[in-house]
Amino acid sequence: xxxxxxxxxxxxxxxxxxxxxxxxxxxxxxxxxxxxxxxxxxxxxxxxxxxxxxxxxxxxxxxxxxxxxxxxxxxxxxxxxxxxxxxxxxxxxxxxxxxxxxxxxxxxxxxxxxxxxxxxxxxxxxxxxxxxxxxxxxxxxxxxxxxxxxxxxxxxxxxxxxxxxxxxxxxxxxxxxxxxxxxxxxxxxxxxxxxxxxxxxxxxxxxxxxxxxxxxxxxxxxxxxxxxxxxxxxxxxxxxxxxxxxxxxxxxxxxxxxxxxxxxxxxxxxxxxxxxxxxxxxxxxxxxxxxxxxxxxxxxxxxxxxxxxxxxxxxxxxxxxxxxxxxxxxxxxxxxxxxxxxxxxxxxxxxxxxxxxxxxxxxxxxxxxxxxxxxxxxxxxxxxxxxxxxxxxxxxx
Amino acid sequence: xxxxxxxxxxxxxxxxxxxxxxxxxxxxxxxxxxxxxxxxxxxxxxxxxxxxxxxxxxxxxxxxxxxxxxxxxxxxxxxxxxxxxxxxxxxxxxxxxxxxxxxxxxxxxxxxxxxxxxxxxxxxxxxxxxxxxxxxxxxxxxxxxxxxxxxxxxxxxxxxxxxxxxxxx
Numbered sequence: 001x002x003x004x005x006x007x008x009x010x011x012x013x014x015x016x017x018x019x020x021x022x023x024x025x026x027x028x029x030x031x032x033x034x035x036x037x038x039x040x041x042x043x044x045x046x047x048x049x050x051x052x053x054x055x056x057x058x059x060x061x062x063x064x065x066x067x068x069x070x071x072x073x074x075x076x077x078x079x080x081x082x083x084x085x086x087x088x089x090x091x092x093x094x095x096x097x098x099x100x101x102x103x104x105x106x107x108x109x110x111x112x113x114x115x116x117x118x119x120x121x122x123x124x125x126x127x128x129x130x131x132x133x134x135x136x137x138x139x140x141x142x143x144x145x146x147x148x149x150x151x152x153x154x155x156x157x158x159x160x161x162x163x164x165x166x167x168x169x170x171x172x173x174x175x176x177x178x179x180x181x182x183x184x185x186x187x188x189x190x191x192x193x194x195x196x197x198x199x200x201x202x203x204x205x206x207x208x209x210x211x212x213x214x215x216x217x218x219x220x221x222x223x224x225x226x227x228x229x230x231x232x233x234x235x236x237x238x239x240x241x242x243x244x245x246x247x248x249x250x251x252x253x254x255x256x257x258x259x260x261x262x263x264x265x266x267x268x269x270x271x272x273x274x275x276x277x278x279x280x281x282x283x284x285x286x287x288x289x290x291x292x293x294x295x296x297x298x299x300x301x302x303x304x305x306x307x308x309x310x311x312x313x314x315x316x317x318x319x320x321x322x323x324x325x326x327x328x329x330x331x332x333x334x335x336x337x338x339x340x341x342x343x344x345x346x347x348x349x350x351x352x353x354x355x356x357x358x359x360x361x362x363x364x365x366x367x368x369x370x371x372x373x374x375x376x377x378x379x380x381x382x383x384x385x386x387x388x389x390x391x392x393x394x395x396x397x
Numbered sequence: 398x399x400x401x402x403x404x405x406x407x408x409x410x411x412x413x414x415x416x417x418x419x420x421x422x423x424x425x426x427x428x429x430x431x432x433x434x435x436x437x438x439x440x441x442x443x444x445x446x447x448x449x450x451x452x453x454x455x456x457x458x459x460x461x462x463x464x465x466x467x468x469x470x471x472x473x474x475x476x477x478x479x480x481x482x483x484x485x486x487x488x489x490x491x492x493x494x495x496x497x498x499x500x501x502x503x504x505x506x507x508x509x510x511x512x513x514x515x516x517x518x519x520x521x522x523x524x525x526x527x528x529x530x531x532x533x534x535x536x537x538x539x540x541x542x543x544x545x546x547x548x549x550x551x552x553x554x555x556x557x558x559x560x561x562x563x564x565x566x
Binding site: 140 | 400426427430433449450453454456457460461462464465468469472525526527
């Protein structure tokens, strides 16, 4: 009856009636309904994941001036299914000397660390699994499990390339967690909530206009967390092959691969939720929850497309450059920005919207400009030390 | 038994079992991974107690930072992370005695307290646990001093670590 306004609750109530009608205990029915909901969400995500393979391959082909998969089915749409069949019928082996249990758990943990993120994603005002009041910390906690899965995979494979690749990747993930956490606190300050639904509800003006620098830093940290180019240090065709997942074949490799794609899409979604208003789009979310879901998926797709765009146009950064960039530039900037945003938010509270938004925007621009100036001065001094002051002065004229 | 009690018993058994594996397994990496399972079990206990913030922080800090650090340290120290020496100290019975004595003492204390057999009152609906915790940590009437002292201590440790590792030219 009320299905079009609150589909989840209506469906749950209806199922509750059916199950208790069969003489089932009410608590047991509740557990079963929650379980069915999780099953539905994960099934939808995995089906989406299959098409993400196709999307990724099509998009990279366009960026590289190719056509991409175009033989199997219309526009190559059946290609990912052929790939899955291929992955499933490959030999499922365990390398010699590998730690069997850890080796087999790692791909599962990798996929799991992505899927559990969706427990807190608000797809519409009423379509969400749980509105956790510590949602943003939960995002970091799920990332910690992903980090663990990579080091487990690298160690259990009994392969030095895998281990070195895992070390590099984990170094990236652990370091970039710091600026990510600092930028996650900025939407928290602006909305006064750590729950994702609260953050979306507070975005009458998208936070990207209030804190553009925070959105940028979050995107950089998210790409590093994903281990995608330009931060794909675990890969190195001439030295390490593909890093922590070298020894994995068949569907075990498929889990890592699918997990990475879904992770990229998920971070696109989180970027949209935190800075681009989530499911909100000029009141469309009020019309119908299904429209809100469509808006949310569309925004997540745009975020995913931007992550792919960066991946396929940027070169890989060397590991010491990457770590120096994080610890000496991104982390201090993120913390300074956090303080500036908190201060400006307190000073500008109660002012008219146009003044508030422009003031916050300007404070962000100011922090970005100051950071670039400091970086320029420092790097110029470094270069003078190496090349002598004259060469640098000449290069600047 | 309620559903919550069943979940608690399962989580407690898993936590204790993995804690036991941490000290008995001979492979150091496995010990670290069992420790992760133990810490995760503790996080689930926090979640069962409606302390969502602590549960998530437990995972972020202990699994995301400390366990990863352990694994790194183990991997960097030795080629073969296996231990072949005896697993017990010759004074193990003293330790066992102390453990049993402190367990009995704590049990006696808890059982002697009148509140131990009562069920806790449920939280009022709309109770903002994270907000309350934040206010308690920053309010001068509550815990702002211990909180700041702990922060300064951590900062000092951080500065000290940087000083030790700093490469003077």
